[in-house]
Amino acid sequence: MYKYPYMFSGFQINGMHLKNRIVMAPMGTFSENRNGSPNAKQIEYYRARARGGVGMVLLEGQYTTNKTDPWIDYVTIAGTDEQMQGWALLAEACHAEGAKICLQLSCGLGRNAFPFSDDQMVSASEVPSFYMPDKLCRALTIDEVHDIVEHYRIAARNAVRAEADAVEIHAHAGYMIDQFITPAWNKRTDEYGGSFENRMRLLTEIYHAIRGEVGPGYPVLIRLAAAHDFPEGRTIEETIEIVQYLEKLGIDAFDIDMGCYERKQWIVPSIYAGEACMVDYAAKIKEAVHVPVLSAGTFTPETAEQALADGKCDIVMFGRQLIADPDMPNKLLEGQEEDVRPCLYCNQICVGRLYENRVISCAINAQAVFEADYPIVKTASPKKVAVVGGGPGGMEAARVAALQGHQVTLYEKSGALGGQINAAEKPVFKRRLKKFNQWQQLQLEKAGVQVCLNHEINADSPELAEAERIIVALGAVPAVPPIPGIDGPGVVNVIDAHLNPSLVKGQNIVVCGGGASGCDCALELAMEGRSVTIIEMMDELAPGMIIDNRNPLMFRLEDYHVKGLTGTKISRIEGGAVYASGRDGAEIRIDADTVITAFGMKPLNAPANEIRDRYAPITTVVGDCGKVAQIGEAVREGFFAAWSIH
Template identity: 30%
Template sequence: MQYLFTSFSIKNCHFKNRIVMPGLASFLIENDGAYSEKTIEHYRLRASGGPAMIIMEAHGVAPEGVVSNHQARIYDDRFIKDISRAAAVIKNEGCIPAIQIHHAGRQVPSRVINRKPFAPSDLPCPSIKGEVEPLSIKGIEKIITQFGDAAERAKAAGFELIEIHGAHGYLINQFLSGFSNVREDEYGGTINKRSRFARDIIREVRKRVGQDFPLSFKISAQEFVPDGLTTEESIEILKLLIPEGLDVIQVSAGNDATPEWICQSMFMKQACLIESAEKIKSAIDIPVMVVGRINDPVIADKIIKEKRADLICMGRGLLADPELPKKAKAGRLDDIRKCIACNTCMQSIFRNGKIECLVNPTLGRENELVFQPAVRPKNVLIVGGGPGGLNAAHITSKRGHFVDLYEKNNQLGGQLLYAIKPYFKKELSLLLDYLLFQIEKENINCHLNHEITLKEIIDLNPDAVIIATGSIPYMPPIQGINSQNVITVPEILNMAVTINGGNIVVLGGGSSGCEIALDLSNKGCSVTIVEQLPRIGSQIEAATKKMIIKGLKENRVKILTEHTLKEITDDRVYVADKNNNQFSIEFDKLVVSTGNIPDNKLYNDLKNKGIEVYLLGDCIQARGAKEAIYEAAVISNKI
């Protein structure tokens, strides 16, 4: 880490290293825009982990410009008290407090702001749809003033750098891009005119904060849409913006039509935006921050060494492990709980209205899920070495208990061992590596190839038992389901069955079915998915789903939604559509991916014996690793 931990300066901001936490929605803001204690602790914890600077999440400069009820706000003086407290907490941890100011423009549902959203032109947001109100010159001037007012409040609150959010399809980005701006006045048309709104805002903010105050601008240098921004066009734009008073540029990508480029999934390579950032850095004369799947300090160090960027933005990496910078500096690389780019954080926000992390169960719960030493050490027996069992063993042992872990197979990892097999899910191995390192570090007694029995547990007489035995594939009651040409997803992934080409039917279009269909089609198989629901992949996070669907289409996977499989013969499956029109499909193998059922018999037997026993993960209900890891943390903290 010779280069990542060198110092750097932007005006009067002195960076102790090159790591920056960029603005990320925490969804820990109250409905009225107030910070909660959770908000403060969320940022304090990350500041204490050792980054040089934290850019607090996007703060709305106008009531009409907030994305959701849980967005932070800075459009009124009443918000100064909260943001001042956050700035002080971050600074007290030895970290530079920065803040991002923002207007959503058309990228907000009208129900959130109780009016039509503002936009440069009469073009609705691609994902939200609905009517918009094109901004008048007077409306534009009002928003420019609101950005200036917000900057004054941010400086008064103690922030030492302000970032203007000009990316991700929000209002400033909407003006910059030909994809969203078709105005014919002085704010649309040529690059010079499309950049005028941004230039006016920068000029106003600079006037309000003075010449010595550092200003950043975040840009989606590539939008990946027709008439959208490209790196080359973004360079031209930045050359117009920088003279107005910018000190640093944060290079991002994507807009609301291409969210997979805003919060990149594991389908995309690490540091996937570095080429764009490098081109921009070589074309301008102020520092460049780069964001985009940089979760590995070794990669970050190499970027700084090669002078491809000046500062490294680690967003989700610091959600996954707030201590990432400290651990990296100390050389404890194996001890870093790395982001796996599963986008659980995004899915939790959009579906559940709260932020969660698959690998870090304390995210969003920093105040309530605190691991303290056990009052009295106990003998704890854990059955099952999947992600839930491993995390339970790690936390239980770390709290001071004596742990024995029993696993019936010859390897620890459970279904993670299968999940990492497709090329596009290799990143999951980072989670498995981390958990196995914790087991080794805690020197936990692991008993492999040992399917422990009820009698053995009773004879061992542990103080508490945690059952993490997972689940088994559900085989639907279909004629022919027990044929030799019918297999399950785990049988493919653990290589109990080898498939080399042929006609494959996948029964079930959930996440597992879609992933195995993509994996098999990549290997040359002709694949058909049969799914009862109207759509496939309903459980998959949006950006990840977009990449999977794209891959399925490219591989010409046939998708039969609202279809039911009726019968299986030696070489054909019989299928019916929603109108009960039946037909047959010739096949070589049928892969069953219709969900799993809990394996919890041992739990019920122990419960009946009056033993202190806990159940977690799939053996409660078949779900995912996030639930298993979280439940393991909660249970381990109780014992």
């Protein structure tokens, strides 16, 4: 009946029935009010995902107390009726759209807290703060531990009053409760440290406090990492001992992920993790218990269905994919899979903004968390809109303008849409870019955008004189620094290397430039079996990447034996070699069969500025031709440029 029969089969967790096996994973949005209460923006965000067809929304972490963790002292509603009232609003919004809601209950981040405060962090013991390892955390007192338990009791009572359908204990990723469970962070010598029983005592007391309030038929879940993925962390065998203990205790389902902040690569898995990256770990837990297991981590619809069919898990969870497209479940159910906007797992806006203490959104869905702010509405005053440039920013502008009822023509000087994506999508680990490129082009067709390929536009083009609004998205071209030999034989820029792999000859490859594009190219070639060296003038490779992307990239480069020469300045390229000087100033020679240059991009701002200057009142410049950045900036600027044409 359905293409995905396992995903769209019903399921039971204790006394709660789900209409399908698709759950929205819990992800912080920083969209709540300052005191921790939900506002209209956050409610609409969750309502949209419930309306999109998930079986259950697993709410982002809800703090049970603000007394234990200095970073969350602003959550003044914790443990109050006001918090319960906010949960009730969220529950009703989800219920009204046919979805269940589960509250993820947290007592804080402990040593993992963001460094937004100078106050001393707290933990199970006096261990280093993750972000500030030169500062020790303060160990929680016995009274503070008892207070945590009591506040979980209050939260459980309030969850029932708010008509939430389930609660989940937040105990993963090395956060506060995990810091009690794990010997690497628990050095206590009292009844909450030492033996397995003692380290589990806090969690045991929390469970009993919750169960005493919600009763036997109410689902109580827990989120745990299958393993911590660092030498001193918890192993899969130790986690199996924990889940078997918790199953006997009465836990109704296990939400299993991987990792912690040490060797951080699993909290929000990047493109380098591959698809369905954590399901095999969930499968090991499922083999050890007799209650349902939920799994998250870079699922596609196909890999999620396969995981259920293979019995690796009972419920599949989608997080960032539902930020990118809240309607994914309904589109799959209704046979409109080609219309699902594919998440890029780029972490640019949904994660990057967390480090800036900002409300998140999405690199390719500017409406995410701002659903009520930026609705796409048919205009009563349609206009002729010319979009110049068919990269991701230009295509998004054309799509949105057309959906708002404008007459849109997109001009692209090359023979294909996609811009730099056509090169960037080539590595196997960046296949999501290819899917997004295809999605954008299909949406242009469905929206009725007139696309003119091999059609170059400049300020003198008569087509612009006929337009009522102009959006310029000309993109950028590779930067070529004045290095002797850079235009010689055997030297290829990174764009051409991706588009025409035959230009990359031989076994020994030198990549000049260790930014993200250079590192990605190096990894792609190393995965093919080439011997690759990256030369970078800065002190580290890919210095501009957030840790959640940079760590796994560095790990993969290490796995494939890519050599990185940092703090190294290139002087010339000649005779099948790159000559450079290291930190000591001495010249070194690196032999190469092919040299690939990856010195970044420079904006095509001159022609863009000419158009803008000629048609200033009606022109908006977006994307790399204004300022070189990542794909998220181009797509989001394209969205807003078109959305503002009311």
